[in-house]
Amino acid sequence: MNLVELTRATVRLGGQTVLENVDLSVRAAEILTIVGPNGSGKSTLLRTIIGAVKPSAGQVVRKPGLRIGYVPQKLHIDPTLPLTVRRFLSLPEHVSDTAAAEALDHAGAECLSRQQMASLSGGQFQRVLLARALLSKPDLLILDEATQGLDQPGSAAFYRQIETVRRELGCAVLMVSHELHVVMAASDRVICLNGHVCCEGAPEHVASAPEYRALFGTGTQGALALYRHEHNHSHDHEHAHDHGHSHDKDRAAS
Numbered sequence: 001m002n003l004v005e006l007t008r009a010t011v012r013l014g015g016q017t018v019l020e021n022v023d024l025s026v027r028a029a030e031i032l033t034i035v036g037p038n039g040s041g042k043s044t045l046l047r048t049i050i051g052a053v054k055p056s057a058g059q060v061v062r063k064p065g066l067r068i069g070y071v072p073q074k075l076h077i078d079p080t081l082p083l084t085v086r087r088f089l090s091l092p093e094h095v096s097d098t099a100a101a102e103a104l105d106h107a108g109a110e111c112l113s114r115q116q117m118a119s120l121s122g123g124q125f126q127r128v129l130l131a132r133a134l135l136s137k138p139d140l141l142i143l144d145e146a147t148q149g150l151d152q153p154g155s156a157a158f159y160r161q162i163e164t165v166r167r168e169l170g171c172a173v174l175m176v177s178h179e180l181h182v183v184m185a186a187s188d189r190v191i192c193l194n195g196h197v198c199c200e201g202a203p204e205h206v207a208s209a210p211e212y213r214a215l216f217g218t219g220t221q222g223a224l225a226l227y228r229h230e231h232n233h234s235h236d237h238e239h240a241h242d243h244g245h246s247h248d249k250d251r252a253a254s
């Protein structure tokens with residue numbers, strides 16, 4: 001069974017139709033990315049998937065017992081508040097030292113436990129938010145513009161960590177980002193949204209679809225061509241899902 005299944009989901013907010021007849025499935029262990037221009041309904045779609053927004057028509061079915069981990073865009077913490085990473089992970093519910101250490105380890109933040117939240121860099125802060133999302137051992141990890149404010153190497157490193165998380169924990173990942181070529185290269189499947197699903201499929205397929213080009217132009221073609229080339233020559237790499245050329249992807253991204 002798919003983790004989440006939307007069937008002809010329509011969402012109206014404030015008298016406006018934000019999503020119309022959206023069909024979407026999230027499959028186990030896949031990395032699925034939603035791209036779309038500003039105001040195209042990406043955040044609303046995530047909120048519908050989580051269950052925070054109810055569709056006015058159509059259906060949303062979540063796998064029974066589905067555990068969702070959510071990494072927000074940002075979280076404001078009063079910089080004058082003394083709060084270590086370890087204590088932050090135990091808010092609002094206490095977690096064991098072992099669980100906290102494991103989550104930090106998976107998020108690539110194992111050495112941050114004793115640091116003050118206020119002293120973290122943007123990239124370290126996002127990794128701590130990722131660790132917090134992993135505490136619930138999610139089947140589905142959702143990231144909404146989780147690299148906003150990070151520079152390009154920082155974002156690329158964060159997406160590499162997401163690929164590692166998926167490989168180590170086997171969770172599905174659903175993300176929204178404006179960094180089209182970086183996230184698309186890291187995805188198994190891409191959905192292009194503009195109130196409705198314009199097109200979907202493998203990153204290469206979406207990047208060359210007329211609907212996608214009409215919305216975003218052809219700016220990502222070079223990066224995706226490089227990605228496809230590397231992908232086709234990845235036989236000597238270790239993991240089917242770890243395309244094994246993250247550095248090439250970073251280069252493509254820069």
Ligand SMILES: Nc1ncnc2c1ncn2[C@@H]1O[C@H](COP(=O)(O)OP(=O)(O)OP(=O)(O)O)[C@@H](O)[C@H]1O
Nearest residue numbers: 013014016018036037038039040041042043044045
């Ligand atoms: N609670 C709400 N009430 C009324 N309108 C809303 C509400 N939430 C979102 N909208 C409208 O729905 C549309 C889609 O918003 P949404 O935030 O889902 O888009 P988005 O693709 O995530 O945008 P961005 O890329 O700018 O973050 C916008 O026109 C927005 O004004």
